[in-house]
Amino acid sequence: MAEFLGNLPAMIFHETKRLLGIALYFFLLIGLFTVFKAATLGDEHILYHQGFAIINALVLAKVVLLAELAHVAENFKDRPLIYPIVFKSAVFSALLSAFYIAEEVLVGVRHGSTIAESVPEMGGGGWRGTAVVAVNLFFGLIPFFFYRELARVLGQDELRSLVFKRGKPAASK
Structure with a gap:
């Protein structure tokens, strides 16, 4: 148990890094779709939509991590x-x-x-x-x-x- 607790900060750091890496990829993907949609529809609220893209990227990254833990x-x-x-x-x-x-x-x-x-x-x-x-x-x-x-x-x-x-x-x- 002590070994697990000693490794806990390193494990948290590693998993956080993985989550943020996946989220960055999803943000680029979702952000690109958002910019395309805004440009196509003449929407002037691109920054507003990018905020939602960040949130969605983090949520989808967490889903990917959980699915990978379940060996999907x-x-x-x-x-x-x-x-x-x-x-x-x-x-x-x-x-x-x-x-x-x-x-x-x-x-x-x-x-x-x-x-x-x-x-x-x-x-x-x-x-x-x-x-x-x-x-x-x-x-x-x-x-x-x-x-x-x-x-x-x-x-x-x-x-x-x-x-x-x-x-x-x-x-x-």
């Missing part, structure tokens, strides 16, 4: 990387879309709206809009899971070295 979508770990990347992108886009809808419904019901009134109008509303958002999220998650799967296979330090440090010269043949 770990089916294709030993297959070529394309399989776990595409599978995780599909599963997590469905999971995050469902979570977002459930969250909006719960908030709406809590504030006195009916369930039907609380369902968010994603992507313009209806099942088509929801499908468009889910497909965009799927493609937005591919780079995310590409990086994470490469880190799993190569090791986090090796991948960081390859991405953020000078590359090693190619071996002569």
Whole structure:
């Protein structure tokens, strides 16, 4: 028990770093959609919407961390990387879309709206809009899971070295 408590600050720091890294990716993704929507619709409240993007990014990052703790979508770990990347992108886009809808419904019901009134109008509303958002999220998650799967296979330090440090010269043949 003493060893666990001694490691607790390091574990909290590590998990917080993971959460903030995932949240940053989601903020960039959601923020880009928000800016695009604001520019398309001529909305002048971009900063207001970016605040919601930050909150949504943090919430979705927490959902991803919890799903990873539960080993969601770990089916294709030993297959070529394309399989776990595409599978995780599909599963997590469905999971995050469902979570977002459930969250909006719960908030709406809590504030006195009916369930039907609380369902968010994603992507313009209806099942088509929801499908468009889910497909965009799927493609937005591919780079995310590409990086994470490469880190799993190569090791986090090796991948960081390859991405953020000078590359090693190619071996002569």
